[in-house]
Amino acid sequence: xxxxxxxxxxxxxxxxxxxxxxxxxxxxxxxxxxxxxxxxxxxxxxxxxxxxxxxxxxxxxxxxxxxxxxxxxxxxxxxxxxxxxxxxxxxxxxxxxxxxxxxxxxxxxxxxxxxxxxxxxxxxxxxxxxxxxxxxxxxxxxxxxxxxxxxxxxxxxxxxxxxxxxxxxxxxxxxxxxxxxxxxxxxxxxxxxxxxxxxxxxxxxxxxxxxxxxxxxxxxxxxxxxxxxxxxxxxxxxxxxxxxxxxxxxxxxxxxxxxxxxxxxxxxxxxxxxxxxxxxxxxxxxxxxxxxxxxxxxxxxxxxxxxxxxxxxxxxxxxxxxxxxxxxxxxxxxxxxxxxxxxxxxxxxx
Amino acid sequence: xxxxxxxxxxxxxxxxxxxxxxxxxxxxxxxxxxxxxxxxxxxxxxxxxxxxxxxxxxxxxxxxxxxxxxxxxxxxxxxxxxxxxxxxxxxxxxxxxxxxxxxxxxxxxxxxxxxxxxxxxxxxxxxxxxxxxxxxxxxxxxxxxxxxxxxxxxxxxxxxxxxxxxxxxxxxxxxxxxxxxxxxxxxxxxxxxxxxxxxxxxxxxxxxxxxxxxxxxxxxxxxxxxxxxxxxxxxxxxxxxxxxxxxxxxxxxxxxxxxxxxxxxxxxxxxxxxxxxxxxxxxxxxxxxxxxxxxxxxxxxxxxxxxxxxxxxxxxxxxxxxxxxxxxxxxxxxxxxxxxxxxxxxxxxx
Numbered sequence: 001x002x003x004x005x006x007x008x009x010x011x012x013x014x015x016x017x018x019x020x021x022x023x024x025x026x027x028x029x030x031x032x033x034x035x036x037x038x039x040x041x042x043x044x045x046x047x048x049x050x051x052x053x054x055x056x057x058x059x060x061x062x063x064x065x066x067x068x069x070x071x072x073x074x075x076x077x078x079x080x081x082x083x084x085x086x087x088x089x090x091x092x093x094x095x096x097x098x099x100x101x102x103x104x105x106x107x108x109x110x111x112x113x114x115x116x117x118x119x120x121x122x123x124x125x126x127x128x129x130x131x132x133x134x135x136x137x138x139x140x141x142x143x144x145x146x147x148x149x150x151x152x153x154x155x156x157x158x159x160x161x162x163x164x165x166x167x168x169x170x171x172x173x174x175x176x177x178x179x180x181x182x183x184x185x186x187x188x189x190x191x192x193x194x195x196x197x198x199x200x201x202x203x204x205x206x207x208x209x210x211x212x213x214x215x216x217x218x219x220x221x222x223x224x225x226x227x228x229x230x231x232x233x234x235x236x237x238x239x240x241x242x243x244x245x246x247x248x249x250x251x252x253x254x255x256x257x258x259x260x261x262x263x264x265x266x267x268x269x270x271x272x273x274x275x276x277x278x279x280x281x282x283x284x285x286x287x288x289x290x291x292x293x294x295x296x297x298x299x300x301x302x303x304x305x306x307x308x309x310x311x312x313x314x315x316x317x318x319x320x321x322x323x324x325x326x327x328x329x330x331x332x333x334x335x336x337x338x339x340x341x342x343x344x345x346x347x348x349x350x
Numbered sequence: 351x352x353x354x355x356x357x358x359x360x361x362x363x364x365x366x367x368x369x370x371x372x373x374x375x376x377x378x379x380x381x382x383x384x385x386x387x388x389x390x391x392x393x394x395x396x397x398x399x400x401x402x403x404x405x406x407x408x409x410x411x412x413x414x415x416x417x418x419x420x421x422x423x424x425x426x427x428x429x430x431x432x433x434x435x436x437x438x439x440x441x442x443x444x445x446x447x448x449x450x451x452x453x454x455x456x457x458x459x460x461x462x463x464x465x466x467x468x469x470x471x472x473x474x475x476x477x478x479x480x481x482x483x484x485x486x487x488x489x490x491x492x493x494x495x496x497x498x499x500x501x502x503x504x505x506x507x508x509x510x511x512x513x514x515x516x517x518x519x520x521x522x523x524x525x526x527x528x529x530x531x532x533x534x535x536x537x538x539x540x541x542x543x544x545x546x547x548x549x550x551x552x553x554x555x556x557x558x559x560x561x562x563x564x565x566x567x568x569x570x571x572x573x574x575x576x577x578x579x580x581x582x583x584x585x586x587x588x589x590x591x592x593x594x595x596x597x598x599x600x601x602x603x604x605x606x607x608x609x610x611x612x613x614x615x616x617x618x619x620x621x622x623x624x625x626x627x628x629x630x631x632x633x634x635x636x637x638x639x640x641x642x643x644x645x646x647x648x649x650x651x652x653x654x655x656x657x658x659x660x661x662x663x664x665x666x667x668x669x670x671x672x673x674x675x676x677x678x679x680x681x682x683x684x685x686x687x688x689x690x691x692x693x694x695x696x697x698x699x700x
Contacts, residue, residue: 156506159636159671166640206591209611209634209667211648241556244593244613261559263594284559286509290516298561317559321509 006067006134007196010234010255012278012311018303018340019066020333021136023238023258024319025059026071029288029326032058042087046072049123056127056135062326064333067134067197070124070190074140074201075148080113081182083149091154098152100164105174110181114189121193128194137190141202141239142179142224143217149175158207165216172216180220184227191231198228199236199258203318206241206260213248225253236280240318246271256280261317266305278311283332285316288324295328296335303339356417356484357546360584360605362628362661368653368690369416370683371486373588373608374669375409376421379638379676382408392437396422399473406477406485412676414683417484417547420474420540424490424551425498430463431532433499441504448502450514455524460531464539471543478544487540491552491589492529492574493567499525508557515566522566530570534577541581548578549586549608553668556591556610563598575603586630590668596621606630611667616655628661633682635666638674645678646685653689 005015027033036045036055045051056071075093078085084096099105114121127135140148147161148154155161165172187198200221208217225235238258242249249257250272257277259268261284269279283302287295299314306312314336320329355365377383386395386405395401406421425443428435434446449455464471477485490498497511498504505511515522537548550571558567575585588608592599599607600622607627609618611634619629633652637645649664656662664686670679 157636157671159639159673162634162636163639166637166644206612209648210614211651212634241591241593241612243591244617247617262556262591264560267594267597284512284562286507286512287516289509289513294516298559301561321507323509 003066003132004134004196006136006313007234009311009313010197010236010278014310016340017337018306018312018314020314020336021065021067021069022059022063022316022320022329023069025063025065025069025329026055027320028322029320029324029329030058030062031326032062042073043076046076047119049119049126052119052123053126053130056123057130059329060131060133063329065133067136068127068131069136069199070120070127070138070195072120072138074138074145074203076117076120077113077139077145077182077186078149080116080186081108081110081178082112082116083108093148094153095149098160099149099175100160102171102174105171105178108175108178108182110178110185113182113185117186117189120186121189124190124193124195134196135194136236137187137195137198138201139183139186139198141200141205141237142176142183142220143208144202144204144239145179145183146172146175147204147207158204162212165212169216176216176220180224184224187228188231191228191233195233197234197236199238200224200254202237202239205239206245208245210245210248213245218248218251221252229253229255236313238280243268250277256311256313258315259317261285264305265302266307269306269309274309274311278313279306280313280315282315282317285318285321285324288316288321288328292328292331295332299332299335300339303336308340353416353482354484354546356663357584359661359663360547360586360628364660366690367687368656368662368664370664370686371415371417371419372409372413372666372670372679373419375413375415375419375679376405377670378672379670379674379679380408380412381676382412392423393426396426397469399469399476402469402473403476403480406473407480409679410481410483413679415483417486418477418481419486419549420470420477420488420545422470422488424488424495424553426467426470427463427489427495427532427536428499430466430536431458431460431528432462432466433458443498444503445499448510449499449525450510452521452524455521455528458525458528458532460528460535463532463535467536467539470536471539474540474543474545484546485544486586487537487545487548488551489533489536489548491550491555491587492526492533492570493558494552494554494589495529495533496522496525497554497557508554512562515562519566526566526570530574534574537578538581541578541583545583547584547586549588550574550604552587552589555589556595558595560595560598563595568598568601571602579603579605586663588630593618600627606661606663608665609667611635614655615652616657619656619659624659624661628663629656630663630665632665632667635668635671635674638666638671638678642678642681645682649682649685650689653686658690
């Protein structure tokens, strides 16, 4: 491996320069990705380990990022659970039948997830042989997965999800339990295949009040994080709009908390406690369409807020948008590395 | 006036019981409102002072809330600015031509707003004669209004708004200046007509990073708040997803900060400083479809977090949803009043 500074940063060990990667770094903003997507759907790619590995590698080659992330979508787990769905362009996962009954919840089979998704492990094994940086495995968080299953499609308000959570707490618990089992077993399979770290994308958890998070989501998340960490890999937990939940996220046992751009990095890090957590973020992805001097100034401010403290992983506050300027991403990697490099070496720098 | 405890709470004066009102308290969840909407559009209602006053009064009569809020929509200001638009059901304001050029910005006429919207002052004058609680005037915040004008329609990501803000800062400043003038003059007209307080609905401001808020929104907001407060009425500033911006909102000079449900009330209040600000919120509107015992428990927790400190105004964290249970709102008013009332009287209680 060229360097494992990403994994060291996850563990708050000295890691210079600051590791950089980007959520959705394999995506439509890359011409080489669009060339593949011209002939294959996203789910086709995921099902073909050779192509999936190639797409995962594209941004690593072009950008020089310090970690690869398995190319996938959180809805792939629905296939493992036996839930019919499709991925709609510019919309997201739409399930055939919204899951709102006990019979539907009981029909979910978390114990079959790993065997139903063999192509994921195969892709990871291919990648581990090719990569000279760590590979991040990933899955959606139980709340976020539940919201797609219950709403049936992407939602802004999570009306049906909250209705079920508030009004049928037994069914909610049964669903979240099964999703916890499914995510744990999916992430375990990814780690066994060679992933060096995992990220839980609980993208929509910030829709919850702190009280709802405490009562109906946090206990399951704590078990999930504990189970994955027991395999010896660091866990990154990420959601958007979590500025009001940071004290709670600090209680999940994750190694790194990923934050969006709606909160200052230094404040977020104080709230999750720098002695216990690394932090990942937090440039507004909208800046990837802005003039470079502004992008550079905002990235620099993030690096200065991190102040060289171990545990900072530079990233965006959410995924790379389809119309991002790829040269901005290339320059961000170069600049963050230059600002945080240690020319003299400290025994840890690559 | 039956009581002005809402205005006293805005000023952090003793006000018992805790005042209660609900954003979008006049709306589709009320059968009497649906009866009016069966024959008139929202904009028709706004243009007819007698009907608009009646709709504004409906929730005051049914719920016993401590404040009325002018029935309107933030897009009404676009009519005052000479911008063509329509209100789409379940979507929101859609402008005829997205505003993205200097010529379009120069064509906006903030100085004509008050005279182009005479029906607003007329509605307020009718209401002031009828009401025995304070009337809250309102307008959108400059950023939120700008986002509708630039995107052309409601947006989740504010791609075009941020692109313009980041890439054409001169045009952004010109636009935000005109919106500041327009909002100030619209709110001044409402106060002159009899509004006892105003709320600035900057609903989408939480889409901004703290750095963007500081640089491109806050200076204009400070001027706007100062100009309206100079008329002698309190100003409530509200947006959703602002947990990471609270330190900044404390610098605007507003009397009360309204917060959504994504942050604990006590923490939000600490962050905006209880010696300088009242706080309004923060029950998740999704609870209005939940079983009553849960609603009651969550409302009680908010009242306990406020701990009887002057300056708490009980409200939701956003507007009442169309499928809310009206009886929940009636009971919330009754319960909050009962928990916070002062049977013995303290010279301030009504």
